[in-house]
Each structure stands twice: as C-alpha cells, then as structure tokens.
Amino acid sequence: MAVMTxxxxxxxxxxxxxxxxxxxxxxxxxxxxxGYETLKKVLTEMEPQDVTAEMKRSSLRGRGGAGFPTxxxxxxxxxxxxxxxxxxxxxxxxxxxxxxxxxxxxxxNPHVLFEGSLVAGDGMSLKACYLYxxxxxxxxxxxxxxxxxxxxxxxxxxxxxxGTKHNMDIIxxxxxxxxxxxxxxxxxxxxxxxxxxxxxxxxFPAQSxxxxxxxTINNVETLACxxxxxxxxxxxxxxxxxxxxxxxxxxxxxxxxNRPGVYEYPTGMLITxxxxxxxxxxxxxxxxxxxxxxxxxxxxxxxxxxxxxxDIESLREAGSMLGTAGMLFLDEDTDxxxxxxxxxxxxxxxxxxxxxxxxxxxxxxxxxxxxxxxGEGNLRDLDLxxxxxxxxxxxxxxxxxxxxxxxxxxxxxxxxxDFERRCRPAVWAVNA
Amino acid sequence: MPSSGLxxxxxxxxxxxxxxxxxxxxFLAACNRTEIMSDSVYGDPGDxxxxxxxxxxxxxxxxxxxxxxxxxxxxxxxxxxxxxxLMLRSLETGDGLRVHTEIxxxxxxxxxxxxxxxxxxxxxxxxxxxTEEDMEAHFQEDxxxxxxxxxxxxxxxxxxxxxTR
Numbered sequence: 118m119a120v121m122t123x124x125x126x127x128x129x130x131x132x133x134x135x136x137x138x139x140x141x142x143x144x145x146x147x148x149x150x151x152g153y154e155t156l157k158k159v160l161t162e163m164e165p166q167d168v169t170a171e172m173k174r175s176s177l178r179g180r181g182g183a184g185f186p187t188x189x190x191x192x193x194x195x196x197x198x199x200x201x202x203x204x205x206x207x208x209x210x211x212x213x214x215x216x217x218x219x220x221x222x223x224x225x226n227p228h229v230l231f232e233g234s235l236v237a238g239d240g241m242s243l244k245a246c247y248l249y250x251x252x253x254x255x256x257x258x259x260x261x262x263x264x265x266x267x268x269x270x271x272x273x274x275x276x277x278x279x280g281t282k283h284n285m286d287i288i289x290x291x292x293x294x295x296x297x298x299x300x301x302x303x304x305x306x307x308x309x310x311x312x313x314x315x316x317x318x319x320x321f322p323a324q325s326x327x328x329x330x331x332x333t334i335n336n337v338e339t340l341a342c343x344x345x346x347x348x349x350x351x352x353x354x355x356x357x358x359x360x361x362x363x364x365x366x367x368x369x370x371x372x373x374x375n376r377p378g379v380y381e382y383p384t385g386m387l388i389t390x391x392x393x394x395x396x397x398x399x400x401x402x403x404x405x406x407x408x409x410x411x412x413x414x415x416x417x418x419x420x421x422x423x424x425x426x427x428d429i430e431s432l433r434e435a436g437s438m439l440g441t442a443g444m445l446f447l448d449e450d451t452d453x454x455x456x457x458x459x460x461x462x463x464x465x466x467x468x469x470x471x472x473x474x475x476x477x478x479x480x481x482x483x484x485x486x487x488x489x490x491x492g493e494g495n496l497r498d499l500d501l502x503x504x505x506x507x508x509x510x511x512x513x514x515x516x517x518x519x520x521x522x523x524x525x526x527x528x529x530x531x532x533x534x535d536f537e538r539r540c541r542p543a544v545w546a547v548n549a
Numbered sequence: 550m551p552s553s554g555l556x557x558x559x560x561x562x563x564x565x566x567x568x569x570x571x572x573x574x575x576f577l578a579a580c581n582r583t584e585i586m587s588d589s590v591y592g593d594p595g596d597x598x599x600x601x602x603x604x605x606x607x608x609x610x611x612x613x614x615x616x617x618x619x620x621x622x623x624x625x626x627x628x629x630x631x632x633x634x635l636m637l638r639s640l641e642t643g644d645g646l647r648v649h650t651e652i653x654x655x656x657x658x659x660x661x662x663x664x665x666x667x668x669x670x671x672x673x674x675x676x677x678x679x680t681e682e683d684m685e686a687h688f689q690e691d692x693x694x695x696x697x698x699x700x701x702x703x704x705x706x707x708x709x710x711x712x713t714r
Binding site: 166182183184185189190192193195196318319321323429438439440511516519520 | 590
C-alpha cells in the first residue's frame with residue numbers, strides 16, 4: 118500500500134510550471150493555453166492590495182533558497198509616492214552549485230515568468246522590472262529577449278498593456294557571471310553598474326533598493342507561481358503539497374542517479390520517492406549522502422533521510438534546509454574529502470573579498486581541506502576547520518561566509534571518520 | 550559722516566529684518582515638519598487590523614495565541630545589536646511581550662527596527678505564541694532578567710514618532 122505523504126497523490130500530479138506542451142515558449146502557443154489571461158484579470162478586475170492579499174493567502178514561500186513568504190515580502194513595499202520610482206527585480210542569477218531549475222523555466226516557459234513579473238508589478242504598483250540573468254546563460258538570454266520582443270509587439274508589455282491604462286516595462290539585464298550577484302544587495306549594486314559588493318542592511322531593499330528606490334527581489338520560480346495563484350486561486354495553490362510550504366516545486370536532481378534532471382512535483386515529496394523517480398542510484402550503488410538544496414545547505418547522511426520530505430519544516434528537523442531544492446545524490450564510492458575540497462574551492466573563488474572573515478576564511482578553508490585531501494593533513498586540522506567556521510559564520514555583510522562554512526562544518530561532523538582516515542595521526546610512533 | 554551714519558542705521562535695520570525673517574523661516578519649517586511627521590513602518594504595514602492593547606493580551610494570553618493580530622503598547626527595550634527584537638511592556642503591571650522581526654531560512658533578517666525607539670508607542674503585527682524553551686535561553690543571554698512567557702514573530706512594526714513615557 119502506498120504511503121500517504123505531505124505531497125498527497127503525487128503520482129497523478131499534473132505539471133503546471135513546466136506543462137507537457139510542445140513549443141510552449143512561443144507566445145501564440147502560450148496564449149492558446151490560457152497565457153496572459155491572468156494578467157488581463159488582474160489589470161481589469163483586481164486592485165493591487167487584492168493581488169498581494171491573494172498571494173499572502175496562498176502561503177507561497179520564495180523558491181530562491183531563503184524561503185520567505187512572498188505575499189508578505191510584497192507587502193513590505195512602502196506606500197506609492199508619485200515622484201519616487203519603484204522596481205521589481207527578478208533574481209535569475211542562478212549560480213548555486215547543483216541548482217539549474219530556473220534555466221528550464223526560462224527555456225521552456227519564459228512567458229509565465231514575464232506574466233508573473235507583470236502581475237507582481239501590478240500588485241506592488243510599479244512600472245519596471247529588471248530580469249537579472251547570469252552571464253553564463255547567454256543563449257537563454259537571447260531566447261528570452263526574442264520572446265520578450267514578441268510580447269512587446271503584442272502589447273502585453275510596455276505602454277497600455279492589453280489595452281488598459283497600465284504601463285510596465287521588463288528589462289533583461291545580463292550579469293557577468295559572479296556567484297555573489299545572486300545575493301540581493303550585490304545584485305542591485307551590479308545593476309547600478311558598480312562592483313558587486315553586498316550592502317549592509319538596513320536599509321532593506323523595500324526601503325532603499327535599486328538607485329535608492331523601493332525594490333522587491335523575487336526568484337524566477339517564485340514569480341512563475343504568481344499567475345497560477347491569481348488565475349486558479351490561492352486555495353488551489355495552498356492545497357498542493359506540504360501545508361506550511363505548499364505549491365508545485367521544481368526539483369533539480371543531479372549526482373550519481375540514473376536519470377538526472379528537473380522534475381516538477383508538489384512540495385513535501387519523500388526523498389526516497391524522488392530518488393526512485395530519478396531512476397535510483399547509478400550502477401545499483403548505495404546512497405552515501407544527499408545535499409537537498411544546493412551546495413551551501415548541510416549534507417545529510419543516507420541514514421538521516423528515511424521518512425524525510427522535501428519541505429522547509431521536515432528538512433529543518435532532519436538537520437538541513439530546502440534551499441533551492443537542487444538535490445545532489447552521492448553514492449557509496451564518493452570521496453567526501455575530495456567533494457568538500459571542490460565545494461571549498463568554489464566558495465573561495467567566488468568570495469567577493471569585501472569582508473575579511475570571508476575573503477581570508479574561504480582561502481584557509483580550501484588550503485586546509487586540500488592538505489587533508491593530499492594526505493598531508495593532521496587530525497588537529499579538523500578542529501582548526503571547525504574553529505574557522507565559528508570565526509566566519511555571522512561575521513560578514515552577506516550570507517556567503519555562512520554558506521561556505523555550513524557544508525564544511527556539517528560534512529566534517531557527519532563524515533568525520535572519512536576525514537580522520539585521510540589525516541596523519543596526532544602522535545607519531547617513536548622508534549626506540 | 551552723515552551718509553555713513555544713515556548707511557549704518559539702514560544696515561542694522563536690514564540685519565534686524567533678516568534676523569526676523571530667518572527666525573520665522575525656522576519656526577515655519579519646524580511647524581511644517583511637525584505636521585508631516587508620521588508613523589514609521591518596518592515590514593508589513595498591517596493595514597486594516599485593529600490593534601489590542603498589550604495589557605489586554607498579557608492579562609488573558611490564551612485568548613490570543615496562534616492567530617494573526619495587532620498589539621499596541623510602549624516599547625520598553627530594543628535589541629541594541631541588530632534591532633531584531635523589541636519588548637512591549639504593560640505600564641500597569643510591568644509584564645512584557647517579546648517581539649521578534651521575521652527572518653529568512655538562511656537566518657538573515659528581512660527587516661529590523663531602529664535601536665533608539667525605546668519609549669515610543671508601537672503597534673506590532675504577527676502571530677502570538679508561548680515562548681519556546683530554546684528561544685528562552687537566547688533571550689536570557691541577550692537581555693537577562695524577568696522574561697515574558699509570550700512571544701510574537703512580527704511581520705511588521707509601526708512606530709509612532711512621539712514618546713509615551
């Protein structure tokens with residue numbers, strides 16, 4: 118008998134973010150399948166405060182990793198002042214290792230993102246949205262620009278959208294490929310043409326964002342959920358998946374599985390079910406570890422995932438985080454020291470260098486892990502690494518230092534025997 | 550010289566007029582400023598929710614826990630490190646309600662309040678709950694002393710400009 122999970126009857130789930138429709142990226146196909154009808158409804162029948170209230174009622178939580186309630190975030194925007202512009206910014210700088218779900222949306226369903234941005238714009242009474250896309254996604258930028266131009270030609274974006282008095286522009290901005298630009302305040306600095314150093318908060322973006330104007334920043338998948346919520350209703354959305362963290366979710370599955378890829382299912386799926394969907398472990402090997410939400414979230418041992426579901430609460434109880442739902446499965450042959458060395462190298466390379474604990478700490482982290490991986494480490498290096506994590510967490514302007522420290526701390530804690538095996542003993546035998 | 554004497558008189562009269570004008574300008578500017586001073590909002594403005602005095606909530610907390618509500622009272626203490634919590638206290642009994650700002654999954658604050666709002670009247674919006682044990686230890690660390698049994702994770706705080714004590 119099938120076990121009932123928080124995801125409910127997921128086997129009969131119908132995809133809504135990436136529906137199985139051929140050429141859905143083309144405007145006429147998107148419109149044939151009801152595209153931009155929600156925008157019409159929002160512009161002609163709803164007041165901005167109703168849009169935000171509906172988003173709040175849906176309990177949608179941000180899909181970019183932080184998991185903050187989206188409707189609540191929208192309500193943080195201050196009252197409209199005629200002489201002060203307000204901005205929406207879509208964070209499409211998807212750079213977290215193991216995360217690639219937003220790319221699928223941009224490729225196969227870009228109009229749902231445009232429609233979501235326009236709906237959000239109406240809900241927050243603003244006139245411009247920047248789509249900040251990571252530089253490495255050059256092909257997808259061209260693809261999106263072409264579709265955006267079609268939407269402009271059809272009067273769906275720009276002045277007098279759909280024949281109403283509403284105006285809003287969407288600007289696609291190409292990033293230069295820095296991981297730090299995914300952090301919301303450095304993204305704003307980058308948009309303004311400055312070096313992408315994170316800003317100290319407060320002020321928060323809702324008070325002082327792009328060009329010191331009120332700004333809201335949302336992830337691609339989060340904005341893509343907005344037309345679904347306002348078109349089908351908050352109750353429909355809230356009925357999908359886990360109660361406190363509902364809705365459809367794009368699971369980016371990678372690592373040592375037979376069928377890696379992006380899978381759309383409700384939130385609250387059992388990790389074991391998702392592994393089965395992805396074809397099980399490659400070569401019939403055993404699972405050793407799982408990173409459930411992108412490289413920065415704490416790693417889980419295989420024995421820790423039994424009964425754990427993919428939602429914020431369940432993963433928190435298990436000792437990890439949902440993050441971006443970029444799931445990286447590692448098999449029994451994985452060398453955890455080499456894995457951590459690669460992760461540490463990434464964070465060292467991507468540290469912006471503004472804060473000393475992060476700039477120096479990530480470098481020392483990589484050096485120490487490299488020494489252990491090369492067989493020249495000492496047992497005391499493990500405690501030194503943990504001490505280094507203490508010196509980095511919570512001591513920097515942005516969360517990159519924390520994101521670099523969490524995998525190190527948790528991988529050592531949960532796979533200590535792997536590290537100890539590679540270290541030289543603390544006391545050397547002395548020949549008499 | 551008569552001409553210089555006349556000039557001196559005119560000059561001093563002009564200075565007097567200028568002085569009066571400057572004083573008047575400052576006075577008018579100050580009046581104007583008083584007029585436009587309004588509540589400061591941090592996070593969700595919580596429009597349309599009627600507030601309940603903190604005294605009423607603290608008197609019968611069971612009636613109010615686990616639902617979204619607005620509580621009004623005087624700010625007694627504020628987190629001096631980040632502005633991530635504040636304490637509303639009943640002026641009658643001295644009992645308190647600890648209010649926390651919302652945080653993201655990554656542990657980052659989504660808004661904070663200024664650290665200098667002690668003594669001001671505030672309305673907080675959020676869900677009331679009984680203080681959890683693990684949070685209690687953190688509070689003791691931050692602000693030792695008498696701890697309230699009630700906590701609110703506030704989605705927004707509205708602070709009035711004038712002091713109430």
